Amino acid sequence: MAAKKPTVAVYKFSSCDGCQLSLLNLEDELLDLAGAVDIAYFLEASRAVKPGPYDIALVEGSVTTPHEIERIREIREDARFVIALGTCATSGGIQALRNFADAEEYARAVYDHPEYLEYLNTATPISETIKVDLEIWGCPVNKHLVLECIAALLQNRKPNLPQYSVCLECKRRGAVCVLVAHGTPCLGPVTQAGCGAICPANGRGCYGCFGPWPQGNFDSLVPTLTATERFPGETHLLLRNFNAHAPAFRKAAEAALTVGKK
Amino acid sequence: MLDITISRGTTVALSKAEFDLLLADLRENGYQTVGPRVQDESIVYADIQTLADLPRGVQTEQEAGHFRLMRGASNNYFDFIPAADSWKKFLFPPRVDLLTVRKGKGWEYVETETATPRYALVGVRGCELAAIEIQDKIFIRPDFYDPTYRLRREGLFIIAVNCLHPAGTCFCTSMGTGPKVQGSYDLCLTELDDVFLVEIGSELGRSLLSKRKYDLPSAFVQNIANQRLARAVQEMGRSLDTRDLPGLLTEPENLEAARWDEVAKRCLSCGNCTQVCPTCFCWDATDSVNLSATQASRTRVWDSCFNPAYSYVFGGNTRPTIRARYRQWLTHKFGAWKEQFGTLGCTGCGRCITWCPAKIDHVAEIAALREEVNS
Known part of the structure; x- marks a missing residue:
């Protein structure tokens, strides 16, 4: 049976x-x-x-x-x-x-x-x-x-889920880095991979919909993004989006306001 | 056509129209011609048919974490400095299916016949050719080799090009790889306004070129080429003091320098530097099984020492912090690599600097480390 x-x-x-x-x-x-x-x-x-x-x-x-x-x-x-x-x-x-x-x-x-x-x-x-x-x-x-x-x-095994940021997926598919080549704000370096880097591969910045990468260095990315904002508060809004309530994004969104005012 | 005997080492002048015919000859001989193209406001390596596909009149502005195309500076095809893309992807593809097994009576291999592509690389810079030769040492060794890499490498036709307009992040002169091409190629170009000077590097290159209409270059034209190459050396964006490498990075006490803590605050550990690096070779083999557990596949993908999962072993992570991972990368690339492969792992192409979102300048990091440990 x-x-x-x-x-x-x-x-x-x-x-x-x-x-x-x-x-x-x-x-x-x-x-x-x-x-x-x-x-x-x-x-x-x-x-x-x-x-x-x-x-x-x-x-x-x-x-x-x-x-x-x-x-x-x-x-x-x-x-x-x-x-x-x-x-x-x-x-x-x-x-x-x-x-x-x-x-x-x-x-x-x-x-x-x-x-x-x-x-x-x-x-x-x-x-x-x-x-x-x-x-x-x-x-x-x-x-x-x-x-x-x-x-x-x-199958009683551990799921094989990516444990890196979106950047690795983005580079594997040969997409051009929108942050470096276009100055487009991108959360790729601090966002959990899994999407296949759809957004950067289509010329727009990652808006973090797969949530914070647990190892992401927000203390480095936030000042990098706020330094080149196209309008005041842009980085804050980018982080306060689909994953606004995720603790790492919540904290970074607050920091983006403070850093932005400096 | 003039009756000129050409051989390895001869330099001839080839019109740009004739160069297009040479590309056509390559395709007729079964090569896939790949070279630089403008895409998404950057430059990528992809299929090309004629010079018209190349980034004509394009130069590149490159600084730490910054890349922009600049147009209209000239009418030349190779005045730019390459972007994030490197030739690595053709020899060591980002994703390779290694094997598939299926459950029948027992487990059976699913054989897939895939023809190895034969690439003609058009526009390989000195730093890039040096990078290919470094990867040769990794993937083709006397005791074992990677079949994917080796088959692709052995079928390669290389058209190199001397760099005349280095970018802000270039430092090939420090690493001894350019701007004049040093390695083994089939043909090597120096582009002048209306003509290519073509140096023959192999018998294959000679026989291909012999079918085209060429001329011997005048002393005047050769002089211009030499002057421009000399100027390129002067215009090099960065300079790395390599005197005490690898020792500076591998001395045990230097591994505890404060500079590592400082750079770890800025490093995103995103791994972009390793992915754009033409010599970085780390990979991961991942297995997948279908829902009914009747078929399993193993795939090889590019990985990075900046991926925390890369240094995870049973029971823990050998490099759990960004500091540990950055230090691993830099001390390997500019230090331990020498012991492992007989050469440093860097060719001075500058990609890791340009494509770092956090604008980390590894040349400056090495200089800062040197200053700290010498003070």
């Missing part, structure tokens, strides 16, 4: 669905995936739902409402492995900009009846509410890295 296939559940929290779409975009590999695991819960793909508990929970999105706190705790209870999928789930995402502002003021500006809303004043990564077993960064995630993580789990 064939062994029972591991079950996978895919959940959405506060997010744009882009990371779930990356899974659906696997195309060629999607059939292999369906062959290797039992996709038991994935509302974006199918309304057929099998009951938990599940072996692997892939969670997209950040926690932004009281209800989401309850839901994510239930998901943790119900899953052996919880994988935070994408920048919203790993650092709070673009909606974490509210963490630096007044969420109520935003709500009033957007909705006619903000009193119907139940929301938190912050958008936070999944790991701030529950224990997460693995984080896959990126806005959106690189679908091949997601596949690698699932394969590694199935």
Whole structure:
């Protein structure tokens, strides 16, 4: 008798669905995936739902409402492995900009009846509410890295994820350094690799959507970028973006304001 | 055509139109002609067909962490100094599939027949040729060799070019590799306004050139070429004092100099210097397995001693800090390399300085270290 296939559940929290779409975009590999695991819960793909508990929970999105706190705790209870999928789930995402502002003021500006809303004043990564077993960064995630993580789990091995900055990927693909050759601000040297250096290869600077590279030397890059800003506060804004709430970017964004004023 | 006997060492004058025909001859002989092209406001090495594909009238402004193209300075094709790209990628590609195995009855090798490309490199500078000869020592050794590198290297046709307009970060004179080309080539160009002076470096080069219309250069023209080369030496952007290398970098007490702490604050550990360096050769072999665990592949990719994962071994990292990694790179390149390969690992091309986002000038770092330890 064939062994029972591991079950996978895919959940959405506060997010744009882009990371779930990356899974659906696997195309060629999607059939292999369906062959290797039992996709038991994935509302974006199918309304057929099998009951938990599940072996692997892939969670997209950040926690932004009281209800989401309850839901994510239930998901943790119900899953052996919880994988935070994408920048919203790993650092709070673009909606974490509210963490630096007044969420109520935003709500009033957007909705006619903000009193119907139940929301938190912050958008936070999944790991701030529950224990997460693995984080896959990126806005959106690189679908091949997601596949690698699932394969590694199935094969009981460590996933082979890049541990260097975007610069190495950028050079491997022969892209021209936009910072040196164009003077375009680029977070590549302090950003975790995994995207394949898409932005620099297309002539724009890295805006750090794969999150801070844990070994990044922000103390060196921040003054380098602020010295050639095209408008005051440019470096601060670059860091206060999709990963604004990630601790290393948060700290560097503050430093960029101080350095910029000097 | 004049009846001139040409042989190795002869210099002839070749019109630029005839040079295009020479490129066509190379392709007819099965070579892929690759050379400099303008791309994304920089210069990369890629397929070229004729001189029209080259960066005509382009010069480059290069300083630490700074590269810009300047146009309209001349009508020449080789007045620029190369950018981040180096010929390394043709011989030691950034990504190579090493092997694939598939599960059948047992594990079976999946054989892939890939023809080794035959490159004709057009416009190899003195520093770049010296870099290729350094990589030869690494990848082709008496006891073992890298098949990817060796097959590509043995099929190479090299058209070198003497540098007449060094950039701000160049220091080949200090390393003895240029601006006049020193190594082994098939043909070597000196570009003047309306003609190439072509020196023959090999029998293959001679036989190719013999099919073209050329002339013996006048003493006047040769004199101009010599004057321009002499001027290039004077215009060299930087100068490295190599007198006490490798000792300066490898002396145990110098390894604890305060300068290493200082430079570590600025170094991003991004590894760009190693990726643009034409002699850096570090690589990683990564394995991948498909979802159903029925097929596995091993791929070789460029790696860097600045990547923390590079020095990770079971139980920990032998170079856990940026200070340790920067020191490793500099002391290897300008120090331990000599013991390992009989030469320093630097040819003075200046790429590591130009392409450092943090504007670290390694020539200045060595000078600062020397000052500290001598004071």
